[in-house]
Amino acid sequence: xxxxxxxxxxxxxxxxxxxxxxxxxxxxxxxxxxxxxxxxxxxxxxxxxxxxxxxxxxxxxxxxxxxxxxxxxxxxxxxxxxxxxxxxxxxxxxxxxxxxxxxxxxxxxxxxxxxxxxxxxxxxxxxxxxxxxxxxxxxxxxxxxxxxxxxxxxxxxxxxxxxxxxxxxxxxxxxxxxxxxxxxxxxxxxxxxxxxxxxxxxxxxxxxxxxxxxxxxxxxxxxxxxxxxxxxxxxxxxxxxxxxxxx
Amino acid sequence: xxxxxxxxxxxxxxxxxxxxxxxxxxxxxxxxxxxxxxxxxxxxxxxxxxxxxxxxxxxxxxxxxxxxxxxxxxxxxxxxxxxxxxxxxxxxxxxxxxxxxxxxxxxxxxxxxxxxxxxxxxxxxxxxxxxxxxxxxxxxxxxxxxxxxxxxxxxxxxxxxxxxxxxxxxxxxxxxxxxxxxxxxxxxxxxxxxxxxxxxxxxxxxxxxxxxxxxxxxxxxxxx
Ligand SMILES: Nc1ncnc2c1ncn2[C@@H]1O[C@H](COP(=O)(O)OP(=O)(O)O)[C@@H](O)[C@H]1O
Ligand SMILES: [Mg+2]
Numbered sequence: 234x235x236x237x238x239x240x241x242x243x244x245x246x247x248x249x250x251x252x253x254x255x256x257x258x259x260x261x262x263x264x265x266x267x268x269x270x271x272x273x274x275x276x277x278x279x280x281x282x283x284x285x286x287x288x289x290x291x292x293x294x295x296x297x298x299x300x301x302x303x304x305x306x307x308x309x310x311x312x313x314x315x316x317x318x319x320x321x322x323x324x325x326x327x328x329x330x331x332x333x334x335x336x337x338x339x340x341x342x343x344x345x346x347x348x349x350x351x352x353x354x355x356x357x358x359x360x361x362x363x364x365x366x367x368x369x370x371x372x373x374x375x376x377x378x379x380x381x382x383x384x385x386x387x388x389x390x391x392x393x394x395x396x397x398x399x400x401x402x403x404x405x406x407x408x409x410x411x412x413x414x415x416x417x418x419x420x421x422x423x424x425x426x427x428x429x430x431x432x433x434x435x436x437x438x439x440x441x442x443x444x445x446x447x448x449x450x451x452x453x454x455x456x457x458x459x460x461x462x463x464x465x466x467x468x469x470x471x472x473x474x475x476x477x478x479x480x
Numbered sequence: 481x482x483x484x485x486x487x488x489x490x491x492x493x494x495x496x497x498x499x500x501x502x503x504x505x506x507x508x509x510x511x512x513x514x515x516x517x518x519x520x521x522x523x524x525x526x527x528x529x530x531x532x533x534x535x536x537x538x539x540x541x542x543x544x545x546x547x548x549x550x551x552x553x554x555x556x557x558x559x560x561x562x563x564x565x566x567x568x569x570x571x572x573x574x575x576x577x578x579x580x581x582x583x584x585x586x587x588x589x590x591x592x593x594x595x596x597x598x599x600x601x602x603x604x605x606x607x608x609x610x611x612x613x614x615x616x617x618x619x620x621x622x623x624x625x626x627x628x629x630x631x632x633x634x635x636x637x638x639x640x641x642x643x644x645x646x647x648x649x650x651x652x653x654x655x656x657x658x659x660x661x662x663x664x665x666x667x668x669x670x671x672x673x674x675x676x677x678x679x680x681x682x683x684x685x686x687x688x689x690x691x692x693x694x695x696x697x698x699x700x701x702x703x704x
Pocket of ligand 2 (some may be wrong): 280
């Protein structure tokens with residue numbers, strides 16, 4: 234079975250246990266093409282685990298996940314092929330420290346033979362320009378600020394030309410003055426029609442950019458709605474408590 | 481002393497060459513063995529992990545000298561009497577097998593530790609770009625692991641170079657064996673063993689210095 238035409242990510246009755254501990258239970262979610270979904274919620278609520286299930290960094294316990302034509306939860310899925318279509322950006326950037334910025338961005342498309350070296354270089358420079366750090370192309374990651382590193386990480390993910398992008402608290406490890414530059418890149422990406430699922434603690438960003446906001450708590454989607462509904466008129470007690478604590 | 485050097489210098493140098501040859505091949509094979517079992521120790525498969533652990537435990541638990549006798553005498557004996565074909569191993573071949581297995585086991589441990597010291601996020605970042613496991617290992621994890629492993633690897637290489645002397649017992653004419661011959665001819669054990677000691681010392685000092693240079697070269701804050 235294949236996800237419906239304009240549905241990019243479809244999660245159906247997802248359960249995830251770590252050992253005997255249940256972390257996620259009965260999560261279902263459809264993300265349409267071009268939609269931006271922000272996930273908020275208290276720490277330990279299962280947000281990262283959920284995101285990691287989508288590109289199979291975690292094996293699910295039960296349920297189905299589709300991304301485009303790939304059933305991620307199918308044992309026989311070509312996971313490397315499927316992952317090329319799913320960009321992921323981590324809280325800790327995870328740039329490759331032994332490669333230059335340019336090499337970080339070029340590596341996967343060349344290795345997977347999507348592009349020749351020359352093409353990949355041109356494309357990488359374009360992407361670096363788009364995230365505003367083309368002048369750092371030949372530097373090593375450790376000489377960049379956190380904000381710059383995270384922008385490189387976004388460029389690296391985009392280099393594979395993914396249809397969807399997953400962000401796991403992309404600004405949580407940044408000094409406050411660098412949060413804005415990363416959010417700006419993400420906002421631009423959203424405006425260009427990228428399908429995005431973003432775990433974030435930046436409520437202003439979620440309100441501004443998200444089409445839909447989900448509140449994860451204790452492994453379930455406690456509430457979901459438009460930013461207006463969630464932030465201005467939360468119905469669920471857990472949403473109210475969470476927002477009271479962070480706003 | 482000088483008399484010994486002028487008279488037996490060439491012999492000892494030739495023997496040193498044999499020592500280095502044996503060490504060189506052993507280190508190459510040991511690196512392959514170590515890499516293989518080191519990676520086997522970290523892949524997500526219980527069976528692979530156990531195979532690696534058993535190999536390392538066996539080699540570490542058997543003295544080299546026993547391993548040497550086993551390979552040089554035991555294996556050809558078994559081939560002839562139990563399997564019915566002749567296998568002759570030269571002392572050099574047997575020596576290389578022993579040293580490769582021995583050094584390989586320790587290398588496996590070093591490599592396992594080095595791989596596990598690379599932050600988990602590196603493998604996850606590589607995999608989420610769609611890179612296969614082994615590609616990620618080769619392109620992302622191992623190059624980083626190697627950097628932290630270099631001092632231990634060089635140390636292991638030095639130990640293996642010194643361990644070549646144990647192979648004198650199976651009759652390979654490496655440095656220690658040849659030196660014995662020179663002592664038998666000249667009776668000057670003090671001078672001969674002093675010279676041999678200094679020869680080892682020079683080679684190993686050069687290796688250590690090389691290691692320092694390599695280590696500095698490979699650190700991130702220097703452009704290549
Ligand atoms: N690899 C793991 N093994 C066991 N428990 C885990 C693992 N990863 C996460 N958890 C647990 O799962 C729960 C949800 O974690 P996580 O998804 O990181 O939450 P969030 O991202 O919302 O803070 C936490 O209680 C955490 O301790
Ligand atoms: Mg998290």
